[in-house]
Amino acid sequence: MIGGISSGQAALKVDNLHVSFGNARRGSLIRAVDGVSFSVRKGEIFGVIGESGSGKSTLGRCLVGLLSPSDGGVLHGDIDPFKFSRREMNRHRRKYQIVSQDPNAAFDPRMTILQSVCEPLNIAGEGTRAERREKAFAMLDRVSLSPEMANRYPHEISGGQKQRANIARALMLDPTVIVCDEVVAALDVSIQADMLNLFSRLQEQLGLTYVFISHDLRVVSHISDRVAVMYFGKIVEVGPAHAVMETPLHPYTEALRSAEPEITPAANDAKQRIILQGEIPSALSPPSGCRFHTRCPRVRDMCRTEEPKQRELLPGRHVACHFAEEMLAQSEGRGAGHAGRGTADRGASGTEALT
């Protein structure tokens, strides 16, 4: 059992995962993902948040089998996909899709939207031409694109419509798990909420499991059941989304949270912001001890030398900070009282409050 999830319930199990690039002898080794463990339940939306370069996309690509672990592993249910032959992997991977920020990458400018959406089934050699087209129209309908869009070329539709078509394309192979990597980052704020609602609706209708990656705390917290906060290849905090947002127990999460704009100007003015000091460290030479110590407003001597262990402070809330207990006591002293009392369920408000 990892993270309180038994194997039958888990869509993904990540155990001490490492993914590195480059070469240690040439001094070019980058540990993009450096010892990460968590499980994702079937039907769960698991958010991953962190700054640029923290290893989110590398993690996401490894989760769907596009990158191999350097150490540790990823299980799809009880299956180790990295033991498959290339052919078996290709067949298996259709159930584990990734949708990325840039839908342009998924569309050949010389192909119509319908042709592009049909393409995954063409490659898989599945169904007759008529069956593939019928399924493509059904998927376009699922993502609320009218049939007339099908015969347009990518430059003839908007960015939001292109991202919807991109999702329809991913759905053609009937996936069970979708890694959504910054799927709304390139879109106007005004249509981000619509797109998140679409993701929520599809998840409910099709019983999908999502790993929802974003650098935007609002996006992740509105759609996710649980969130993991990544800093420099490591998860520093995991817990139910609303509890992590309400009462962060890691100084990095606290800083991310404090940078978020509030809904009203008065609340914005009253808000105490934590400005992170210090340089963002180089990926080639991560800081000793706690990796966040060079920028942490709560840094103390031991943080510079000893790496904090991740521990469960409250049911379902895992934190890797030497002084997390202190932060918990402070939050309880403030009477916040939300530091993990909640369940992992999404609130009834869904995604409407995003903008």
Ligand SMILES: Nc1ncnc2c1ncn2[C@@H]1O[C@H](COP(=O)(O)OP(=O)(O)OP(=O)(O)O)[C@@H](O)[C@H]1O
């Ligand atoms: N193919 C690669 N070869 C070498 N280094 C890589 C490769 N892919 C990623 N990296 C490095 O790994 C680290 C993590 O990158 P990654 O793209 O996973 O971060 P990210 O959290 O997704 O960032 P962003 O928010 O900017 O998308 C970075 O230092 C990056 O330069």
Ligand SMILES: [Mg+2]
């Ligand atoms: Mg990325």
